[in-house]
Amino acid sequence: MLPAPQPITIKARSIPLDRDKPERKQFGALHWLGTLELTAPSPQFGGYSGLAVDESGTRLFAVSDAGNWLTAELGYRGGRVEKLTGATIGPLLGLGGQTYKNKHEADAEAITIADPAAKTGEAYIAFEQKHRVGVFPFSGKGIGAARRYLPLPARAKGAKGNVGIEALAVMRRGPAKGAVLAFTEEYLDARGNHLGWLIGGAAPGQLTLKRRKGFAVTDMTSLPGGDIVVLERRFRFTEGVKMRIRRVAANAIRPGALLDGTVLFETDDMLEIDNMEGIAAHRDRAGRTILTVISDDNFNPRFQSTLLMQFVLPEK
Numbered sequence: 001m002l003p004a005p006q007p008i009t010i011k012a013r014s015i016p017l018d019r020d021k022p023e024r025k026q027f028g029a030l031h032w033l034g035t036l037e038l039t040a041p042s043p044q045f046g047g048y049s050g051l052a053v054d055e056s057g058t059r060l061f062a063v064s065d066a067g068n069w070l071t072a073e074l075g076y077r078g079g080r081v082e083k084l085t086g087a088t089i090g091p092l093l094g095l096g097g098q099t100y101k102n103k104h105e106a107d108a109e110a111i112t113i114a115d116p117a118a119k120t121g122e123a124y125i126a127f128e129q130k131h132r133v134g135v136f137p138f139s140g141k142g143i144g145a146a147r148r149y150l151p152l153p154a155r156a157k158g159a160k161g162n163v164g165i166e167a168l169a170v171m172r173r174g175p176a177k178g179a180v181l182a183f184t185e186e187y188l189d190a191r192g193n194h195l196g197w198l199i200g201g202a203a204p205g206q207l208t209l210k211r212r213k214g215f216a217v218t219d220m221t222s223l224p225g226g227d228i229v230v231l232e233r234r235f236r237f238t239e240g241v242k243m244r245i246r247r248v249a250a251n252a253i254r255p256g257a258l259l260d261g262t263v264l265f266e267t268d269d270m271l272e273i274d275n276m277e278g279i280a281a282h283r284d285r286a287g288r289t290i291l292t293v294i295s296d297d298n299f300n301p302r303f304q305s306t307l308l309m310q311f312v313l314p315e316k
Contacts, residue, residue, distance in 0.1 A: 067106025173226025
């Protein structure tokens, strides 16, 4: 982990999503805007497992499974992201500024902003291995030390190893409005579905997400209109890596529900994807709903990449 926050220069190289048809824009229900391959001269850059952007889509926050945070300004040209500037990376810190001792404590997997319209405020960050969800202050300068941890259901704290909470979103509409929605990567119920919880709000409780074709949950985000979009990944040595994005209606999200949703896009590594682990959403100046997705390179830049891609999600 980093000893203190430090500025970092990020280089961004534009690459196609479909290497055989670089002019292709439509992928499932999504319209691809562009992909950037990101590199930086620091061994602490990478491993990004969670992503959040502000309401305007110009300020990015990411957390890594090495216990670091990243913040940067997203620069656009013609409605497409082309660069990251003013970037800073720093260590996630516990209560009272305490340094996390090891990966068991520092393994951050998800981040969501309580109020995306705020320039400063609170972010929820989920950790696995030592399973917990912390509340951290944020600003344009980065992420401060944890203020408190949310009380989790006993079953959420009982997940083994790397199968715990992997995705967070703040519910902005529907019967669970005001709650923090948390879903696990591969912590399954007796029917083989992903366990999740509504934490806080008017009606907290457990719910599940239908597991499809062996995919694992890697992140999720609230859309500006209130629905939830879930990012999923499947990896097998025999078939490579796959990525899927599906949408779940806010009105369906309530304690006891078995959620499923609509698949927006699913692909394998015939396209230029990697270990896609973070997703965020915002509405741009043209009124379009934009999905931003980032990959976790597992700090293995020789064989993997940190990719940042954006899609337009058409209105229903």
